[in-house]
Amino acid sequence: MSRTFNVALIGSADTITETLVELLDERNFPIDQLYLLALGEALGQSLAFRGRQLRFRALDNFDFAQVQLAFVADELPQSCRTRALAAGCSLIDMTAGLPLDQAPCVVPELTTVAPGESAPFLLSTPTPSAVACALVMAALSPQLKVRRVQLTAMLSVSTLGREGVQELARQTAELLNARPLEPRLVDRQLAFNVLARTGEADEQGHTLLEQRLTSELRQLLQLPELPISVTCALAPVFFGDSLSLSLQCDEEVGVAVVQRLLEAAPGLELVEVGDYPTAVGDAVGQDQVYVGRVRAGVCDLRQLNLWIVSDNVRKGTALNALQIAELLIKHYL
Amino acid sequence: MSRTFNVALIGSADTITETLVELLDERNFPIDQLYLLALGEALGQSLAFRGRQLRFRALDNFDFAQVQLAFVADELPQSCRTRALAAGCSLIDMTAGLPLDQAPCVVPELTTVAPGESAPFLLSTPTPSAVACALVMAALSPQLKVRRVQLTAMLSVSTLGREGVQELARQTAELLNARPLEPRLVDRQLAFNVLARTGEADEQGHTLLEQRLTSELRQLLQLPELPISVTCALAPVFFGDSLSLSLQCDEEVGVAVVQRLLEAAPGLELVEVGDYPTAVGDAVGQDQVYVGRVRAGVCDLRQLNLWIVSDNVRKGTALNALQIAELLIKHYL
Numbered sequence: 001m002s003r004t005f006n007v008a009l010i011g012s013a014d015t016i017t018e019t020l021v022e023l024l025d026e027r028n029f030p031i032d033q034l035y036l037l038a039l040g041e042a043l044g045q046s047l048a049f050r051g052r053q054l055r056f057r058a059l060d061n062f063d064f065a066q067v068q069l070a071f072v073a074d075e076l077p078q079s080c081r082t083r084a085l086a087a088g089c090s091l092i093d094m095t096a097g098l099p100l101d102q103a104p105c106v107v108p109e110l111t112t113v114a115p116g117e118s119a120p121f122l123l124s125t126p127t128p129s130a131v132a133c134a135l136v137m138a139a140l141s142p143q144l145k146v147r148r149v150q151l152t153a154m155l156s157v158s159t160l161g162r163e164g165v166q167e168l169a170r171q172t173a174e175l176l177n178a179r180p181l182e183p184r185l186v187d188r189q190l191a192f193n194v195l196a197r198t199g200e201a202d203e204q205g206h207t208l209l210e211q212r213l214t215s216e217l218r219q220l221l222q223l224p225e226l227p228i229s230v231t232c233a234l235a236p237v238f239f240g241d242s243l244s245l246s247l248q249c250d251e252e253v254g255v256a257v258v259q260r261l262l263e264a265a266p267g268l269e270l271v272e273v274g275d276y277p278t279a280v281g282d283a284v285g286q287d288q289v290y291v292g293r294v295r296a297g298v299c300d301l302r303q304l305n306l307w308i309v310s311d312n313v314r315k316g317t318a319l320n321a322l323q324i325a326e327l328l329i330k331h332y333l
Numbered sequence: 334m335s336r337t338f339n340v341a342l343i344g345s346a347d348t349i350t351e352t353l354v355e356l357l358d359e360r361n362f363p364i365d366q367l368y369l370l371a372l373g374e375a376l377g378q379s380l381a382f383r384g385r386q387l388r389f390r391a392l393d394n395f396d397f398a399q400v401q402l403a404f405v406a407d408e409l410p411q412s413c414r415t416r417a418l419a420a421g422c423s424l425i426d427m428t429a430g431l432p433l434d435q436a437p438c439v440v441p442e443l444t445t446v447a448p449g450e451s452a453p454f455l456l457s458t459p460t461p462s463a464v465a466c467a468l469v470m471a472a473l474s475p476q477l478k479v480r481r482v483q484l485t486a487m488l489s490v491s492t493l494g495r496e497g498v499q500e501l502a503r504q505t506a507e508l509l510n511a512r513p514l515e516p517r518l519v520d521r522q523l524a525f526n527v528l529a530r531t532g533e534a535d536e537q538g539h540t541l542l543e544q545r546l547t548s549e550l551r552q553l554l555q556l557p558e559l560p561i562s563v564t565c566a567l568a569p570v571f572f573g574d575s576l577s578l579s580l581q582c583d584e585e586v587g588v589a590v591v592q593r594l595l596e597a598a599p600g601l602e603l604v605e606v607g608d609y610p611t612a613v614g615d616a617v618g619q620d621q622v623y624v625g626r627v628r629a630g631v632c633d634l635r636q637l638n639l640w641i642v643s644d645n646v647r648k649g650t651a652l653n654a655l656q657i658a659e660l661l662i663k664h665y666l
Contacts, residue, residue, distance in 0.1 A: 148633070152485035152577040154527050154568070168525075169509070176506055188614050192501075194487050194568055194575040196609035196626050196640040205588075205628030205638075214631045229630040231577045231638060235487070235527055236569050242527040244485040244564045244577075255538075276529035281521050293529050295538030297562040298547045300481070305538075305564060307529040 011073030012042030020318040108323035128316020130216040139265030148248035240279025344406030345375030441656035461649020472598030481581035573612025
């Protein structure tokens with residue numbers, strides 16, 4: 001008989017936790033007990049797992065010695081984190097909120113080794129765009145020496161969680177019915193509009209997400225000095241991120257070679273030449289990251305331009321977190 | 334008494350021609366007679382001008398000697414163009430369809446001189462994103478030596494004309510009412526989705542629009558060798574383009590200097606530090622191009638990143654064409 005694990009999921013009923021719980025079932029993760037744990041508001045919320053409604057219970061007095069693994073979808077007090085690790089429970093953080101030197105990020109297609117000595121581990125799943133870009137850039141790294149990365153990411157409103165999805169739906173309906181719009185959640189019209197950023201900017205003008213994405217990509221590619229420039233905008237799309245990625249290389253880019261590398265890479269799906277992928281038409285609900293529009297610069301053959309789409313909730317977050325868990329149970333737990 | 338002009342508008346009743354006719358009135362363009370001329374389908378369509386409905390009449394036998402100036406919003410047969418110019422009628426092409434060496438593009442904020450010796454002129458108004466980028470880059474050119482330009486443009490569906498606007502509205506309503514979607518006009522879902530390009534791509538993967546924009550920017554900035562890389566995507570936005578522009582410079586970029594230059598530049602409106610402009614909230618219906626998110630690269634101080642929004646129909650096309658006409662009547666006609 002194969003081993004099973006007890007697993008905790010810390011957070012609330014949201015798009016990501018819902019998807020994670022679906023995936024645990026779909027991928028036959030060897031779970032014995034699943035504990036849903038919440039801080040405050042989410043107490044009493046529930047998620048469906050294997051045909052049963054599970055309720056979120058209080059995190060406060062939870063004995064982490066009962067579980068080998070916990071997925072963390074909400075900001076966890078430092079004391080809880082310490083308590084979980086002390087009890088031998090590995091943590092997979094999905095909040096992009098922990099320092100990367102303490103909780104390194106992992107994309108399991110790119111490594112078979114977890115950063116750290118032995119369980120318990122404290123690991124991060126990267127932000128969704130970093131997962132997608134890392135998969136693409138790692139596929140190309142044997143052939144392309146990249147000097148500079150330029151990314152404009154058009155993120156979907158599910159980046160803001162279920163509330164973002166609800167707000168886009170609400171605003172769209174109001175506008176189509178010619179009712180006056182009173183934006184909630186963000187301070188301006190989301191529907192039929194593109195927002196230049198996803199949160200507050202620092203003094204230099206960068207958002208937390210843009211800085212995080214930069215750090216994550218550098219860590220994932222093991223290129224701590226790589227110049228990366230990122231703009232994360234918010235598009236009126238419910239699910240699925242669209243990325244316009246440009247890589248400035250040392251030498252002329254062979255488009256045919258790039259296509260072969262992308263075709264062979266794990267986690268990626270290259271669309272046919274002449275076609276292009278879209279978030280809704282290709283990526284949403286899928287376990288792959290889709291790539292198309294592979295082309296050199298209009299007037300610079302050392303530049304490679306790509307269009308990448310990915311399901312930010314599924315492939316970008318929940319699935320990657322689960323793949324980290326699969327890696328841990330396979331080799332370490 | 335000041336001079337007046339007879340003017341022709343060749344095209345059909347669409348978002349751009351409608352806006353142009355409004356602007357002719359709004360800006361008190363010294364018109365005596367306005368002739369609406371059409372090829373085929375648009376015959377019998379009409380536009381409101383100064384409180385009257387004017388009808389599109391046949392272009393075929395129109396005597397161009399009656400007008401000093403014609404705005405061209407539809408592809409014009411070469412024979413008509415020759416006939417118009419031979420009759421002394423200057424043409425302002427708004428189709429982005431003529432070779433730039435025959436019909437140079439003009440952004441009137443950037444020049445007081447029309448390319449060409451004397452009337453009749455054959456000039457182009459650039460594609461909307463080129464107008465916006467040229468205004469920004471020209472403002473910065475005294476101080477910044479730009480080595481490389483990277484643009485990801487999120488264009489609104491009005492890029493496809495009125496049909497694009499109608500299709501986004503139709504698709505959105507179908508989806509919100511949970512009815513099955515049958516895309517028209519383009520071959521996939523526009524609503525709540527981002528399309529990676531606006532038309533067919535050539536063998537190298539570039540669309541006509543991307544190549545055109547590159548050539549126009551080089552011509553407008555008088556930098557024929559400038560490496561420019563462009564991705565034009567289509568966002569589910571009715572009006573207004575959002576541009577993520579990156580300029581790679583020779584030296585470190587002084588953000589404060591850049592802000593001062595942008596503030597002083599004609600045609601531009603710099604939003605307050607910490608704020609950002611959006612297509613719908615700022616640009617639509619306005620005569621200015623809005624700029625924000627002025628910042629150096631996250632990890633490269635020789636890079637300048639900007640977010641630019643502009644009304645593609647008004648400022649990007651109709652107003653710029655009209656400003657070209659104003660330049661011509663002021664100095665040449």
